[in-house]
Amino acid sequence: MGAGHPERPARLGAIEDQLIASGVLPHLQRFDAPLATDEQLARVHPLEYVRAIRAAAPSEGRIHLDPDTAMNPYSLNAALRAAGAAVLAVDLVMERKAPAVFCSVRPPGHHACRARPMGFCIFNNVAVAARHAVHAHGLQRVAIVDFDVHHGNGTEDIFEGDPHVLMASIFQHPFYPYSGADDPAPNMVNVPLAAGAGSREFRAAVTEAWLPALNEFRPELVIFSAGFDAHMEDDMAMLRFGDADYGWVTRQVKAIAERHAGGRMVSMLEGGYALPALGRSATQHIKVLAGLDAST
Numbered sequence: 001m002g003a004g005h006p007e008r009p010a011r012l013g014a015i016e017d018q019l020i021a022s023g024v025l026p027h028l029q030r031f032d033a034p035l036a037t038d039e040q041l042a043r044v045h046p047l048e049y050v051r052a053i054r055a056a057a058p059s060e061g062r063i064h065l066d067p068d069t070a071m072n073p074y075s076l077n078a079a080l081r082a083a084g085a086a087v088l089a090v091d092l093v094m095e096r097k098a099p100a101v102f103c104s105v106r107p108p109g110h111h112a113c114r115a116r117p118m119g120f121c122i123f124n125n126v127a128v129a130a131r132h133a134v135h136a137h138g139l140q141r142v143a144i145v146d147f148d149v150h151h152g153n154g155t156e157d158i159f160e161g162d163p164h165v166l167m168a169s170i171f172q173h174p175f176y177p178y179s180g181a182d183d184p185a186p187n188m189v190n191v192p193l194a195a196g197a198g199s200r201e202f203r204a205a206v207t208e209a210w211l212p213a214l215n216e217f218r219p220e221l222v223i224f225s226a227g228f229d230a231h232m233e234d235d236m237a238m239l240r241f242g243d244a245d246y247g248w249v250t251r252q253v254k255a256i257a258e259r260h261a262g263g264r265m266v267s268m269l270e271g272g273y274a275l276p277a278l279g280r281s282a283t284q285h286i287k288v289l290a291g292l293d294a295s296t
Ligand SMILES: [Zn+2]
Pocket: 148, 149, 150, 227, 229, 270, 271, 272
């Protein structure tokens, strides 16, 4: 994205480093992400949009898709692999080759609308996962849970009114992208949190709003939009979650997945910019996904 941009390659290294330091990595199976196909992307984005992104990709230098979102010669492949990871992850959990999958990918996706890149995002990775689950595996009910500090406006744009998808989210409000709080569609369980809200407010939102709606929806697959930028050490925003909150929320949602979805979970990395906090929080999340957490 360019020098000084928070959405930087070191983010993935920070997660990898902490997985090694915590002893988790040897317990995980690893897969390389394939490139998403136009057919897979066109379930979410108009084909003209996909073609426009392909055409915009520079062969040298850097171009800007919006003030926050740039492409260099490697970005198109990264975006195609991030979306391709979503497809492979769904295939792996549906074919019972893995109980749960975490996709350590960049760029993130939840701000990417149907026909508009935005906020570091080019293709909406969780949306590609959800539509793949519906179209390729015949699922009727897919839940998306989004604990990134920013509202997943792109995901909402794609799925509002879609009977196959329930989206549960928390986000700081009012804050970028200034959406989600007013009159959301019935399949959106949005809980705006005020600046300064921390563990207590987050856990109350999950317990009182997310879990009853998820239980009623009975998802056949749960997809996380896993952003870690609500962490108190992350100065991208002003929520104050701690490392343990990410393990806790994953356990709550995992219980839903075990009750209704045969335990099937796919998680896609979204935000998280304070590298040590990102590494620790993602590791808490991954430990629960992998069943490696001691406290259940
Ligand atoms: Zn974010």
